[in-house]
Amino acid sequence: MYISSLSLRNFRNFKNAKFHFSNGINTIIGENGAGKTNLFYALRILIDDTLPRYVKLYSTDFTRSLGNWSGHWIIISLFFDNLDASEEAQALAVQSSGHMNSSKNGSYSVYFRPKYQIRKELYDYSQTAGKNATDLQLFLDKITLDDYETVYLSRGSGDFAEDTVYKKFVGNFDTIEFPNPDDKEELTIGTWLPKEINIHNELSCTFIKALRDVESDLKSYSNNPLINLLRGKEKTVEVAKQDEIIKSIDKLNDQISSLDEVVEVKQGIDRSIKEAVGTTYAPNIDIQSELPNEMAKLFQSLKLWVGDPDEEGYKGRIWELSLGGANMIYLSLKLLEYEKVRTDRIANFLLIEEPEAHIHTHVQKTLFNSLKENKTQVIISTHSTHISSVSKISSVNILSRGNKEALVFQPSNKLDPDEITRVERYLDAVRSNLLFAKGVILVEGDAEQILIPELFKKVFGLSLDEIGVSLVNIGSTGFENIARIFHPHRIKKHCAILTDLDKSIVTLPTDASHDNDYQKHCRASETNGASRKTQLTDFCNGNPFVKPFYAKHTFEVDLLMNENSYEFVQSLNQIYTNQANITKAKTKLEDASVDVAGVEVLRIADKKGKGWLALIVAEQLLYNTYIPDYILKAIAFASPHINISSKVKSIIHRWNSMKANGHDDNQDEAKKFKIKGKSEAELIAEFCATFPDDQLTKFISYL
Structure with a gap:
């Protein structure tokens, strides 16, 4: 059994959000303030037994995008898959026309809603002929939190993140239509759990917050996973060994108690008390060693000793480790506990908040790759590109800040397995930052990656990072592999594609058979550029979130020919040492014709390397360096949120x-x-x- 989805309605910064999860490891990616902590709290309300059974909600828990919260509901629903046939699991099983059939799908929801009387009055008013928005608002204004109730129901099939479901079963505040609360609608909303079943007792859930004090948890009797792993093991120790150990401990207790130093202190206490209250009323005093002589208590007294890997031979107490080291140990113990001990629970859940807060880069990636997927479903929140780079995008939810509400995207939604594989190959730690961006620009190579951010910074005084735009070097013209995740079905953020049309910079003969070698190269590039444009046009057609932008020739040529010869000429001193070569190159770069200046800049780029040339030119950029129009439009497309x-x-x-x-x-x-x-x-x-x-x-x- 695992959580297949979480539906949130009107809870904190989630107006109507749906998360999808897979069995095993799941990642929640999001910028600061996007709602990752709120998401975990919503999960914990339903499955974490360390929270009160009935969590108290307040008016501030309603999403601000509602405006007036009165009369609205907060709904948090978990949907499960792969339920077994046990009574506890089937108590969650979604009903089908009122008939139970060992369903593998289940649900569990909490509703924070107006009490029956308020819902009845809303329904009655919605049936009146003269209903109007003003009178409805007067009624809603009288509703307080005392008029609300919290109920936990299971087996409901309704997804209240859907507006049509919410309006039908909660109410349409615009058209003043409210359902009759006497119509139970149990198939949609759910039913009460059997009294003998407490879901909190049937699930295991551990929440590891970003800066959790694992030291205190490892000292705790109830929360210590080491004790849970050892619990019951005393029964498997051979009787002869138990007797031998207990006799040794009894003997040791006697030896400690009879030490001269201990006896001296005992006699001193005895004498002091008798002098104070007299021998008639003074209690008899003794000091006894009480090392436990029961196997169960002996196991409970065991402590974990640890040492850093670079201090071979030394081991100390857990608090001597770094916070990150302690968290790694706690996490490992917890996973082992779920795998080995909590086998009687219908499901195990591990919620980990931002492990990057205390675990460094290499450990993040290793830990993530090593987490087991057997009996425990793991949900990790992060804004670490190192964790996101090893995440399977089929198990990723992306949180983004919208206008007064969080937006949730699933980057693999409706992609076939081959397309998902290609995306995952591209998402290394550098490129995966696009998952966190508000907008994305995809470029062909190093020159664009180096120069475009510098151009924008010099000309406008803003960095692309500052406006939330990630510029990603694809290293080729295979843009589709990444761009396909920006789509109405997946990530609803703008992605601009910057590429070259590669139109020939020299005049080509009418008859291709008359081309010299250079003209043949130019003609082939021009043909490929036209083909690429057709391909990208077809790829982007009907998708408002992806758009291509083209350099007429190539990036270097178009940048130069937009009145930017000064920046290239100023770079010549770092390219040539011979003044004659500098003068010759300067004359050509300042020529107004592309078949002279364009040929020269590409000659230099090919000779020195485009990336190297870009680094030199970047040092010469000015506030009035001209940004080619196609680049300016691409940045604008990627940043409508600015x-x-x-x-x-x-x-x-x-x-x-x-x-x-x-x-x-x-x-x-x-x-x-x-x-x-x-x-x-x-x-x-x-x-x-x-x-x-x-x-x-x-x-x-x-x-």
């Missing part, structure tokens, strides 16, 4: 840069332009109106 504060920061950067540059045509206008005394919206509007040809104005228009 906020007003980022735009204002960029305006101030552009404004200061214009004022400081005596060669800028906009310097006089920039000195007249006023920043203070304007709202952010006014500042943006006036900047765009004052500097209509500025790159920032163009970028804002593309957003």
Whole structure:
């Protein structure tokens, strides 16, 4: 039995969210504040026996996106798969037309809802002819938390993350339609569990929070997994060995008690008491060693001694280890406990919050790869790219911050196994950062990876990281392998593809048979570029979250030909030592024709390496370096989420840069332009109106 999905309605930052899980190990990826902790709390409300049986919820537990929470329900539903035939598991089994048939699918839900009387009044009002929004609101305003109840039900089939289900069985507040609470609707909402079954007692759940104090847990009698692993083992020790050990302990107790030092202290205490209260009333005093002489208690007294791997031969107490080391030991013991001891439970769950908080990179990856999948379902939250890079995307849920609510994406939804495999091959620790981004740009190679972030930073005073955009070097033109995960069915974030059309930079003969070797190369590249455009157009068709953007020729050529010869010319001193070569290259790079300047920049790039050339040119970028239009549009497409504060920061950067540059045509206008005394919206509007040809104005228009 394992959790197949979790449905959340109106709980904290989840308005209507659905998580999908697989048997074994699952990963929750999300930025800070996306709701990972809220997700774990929702799970724990239903399966963690360390929380109160009836968790008290408050008005602040309703999602803020509701506006007015009165009358609404908070619903948390777990759906299970692979239920066995036991009575406890079948108590969760989803009903089919009221008939139980050893179902392998089950559910368990908590409803925080208005009490029967309130629901009845809402229904009655919805049946009146003169119902209206104003009177409904007056009624809702009178509802308090005292009018709410918390109920736990099982066997329900309804997924209340679906708006149609919620409106039908909870109510439609817009059309003022509410269901009759006398219609039990048990098939959808669920039924009460049998009194003799307490789900908390039938499940094992351990929550390991980010900075858990595992030292205290390992000292605890009830929470210590070492004690749980040892419990009952005393019964398997041979009787002869037990007798031998117990006799040895009894003898040792006598030896300790009869030590001269112990006897002296005992006599001193005895004498002191008799002097204080007299011999008639003084109790008899003795000091006895009480090392346990029962096998069960002896096993309970065993402690774990540990040592760091680089201190061979030394072992100490658990608190001498680092926090990360202690957590690794605790986690390993807990998994072993679930595998070996808790075999009578219908399911075991291990919830691990951000293991990267105290476990370093290599251990994260090793730990994740080594976790067993037999009897324990593991759910890990992380914002570590190292953990996400070894995660199977079929077991990944991605959390993202939306407008007053969390968004949940499953990157493998509706992909076939081969497509999933190809995506997973690409998601190394570097590329997997795209799973955390608000927007993504895919590029062909090193030059784009190096120069585009620097271009954006120099020109706009913002980093791509700052606006939540990941630029990912695919290392080829096989963009589809990654881009396919950005889709209405999967990750609903914008992904821009930057690639080259490779249009020939030299004039080609009408008859291809007259091509020289260089022209043949250019013609082949042009043909491949056209084919790639057709392929990408078909791939992106109908998908609003992926869009290709093309350099007319190649990245280096298009960057140069957009009035950026200065940056390339300034780099020549680091490329050549001979002045004649520098002068010759400078003349060609400053030529206005692409068949001269374009050929020269590609010659240098091929000679020195595109990545190396990009590193040198990046050092020469200025605030007024021109970003090619196709790149500007791609960044804008990937960042529709960019906020007003980022735009204002960029305006101030552009404004200061214009004022400081005596060669800028906009310097006089920039000195007249006023920043203070304007709202952010006014500042943006006036900047765009004052500097209509500025790159920032163009970028804002593309957003």
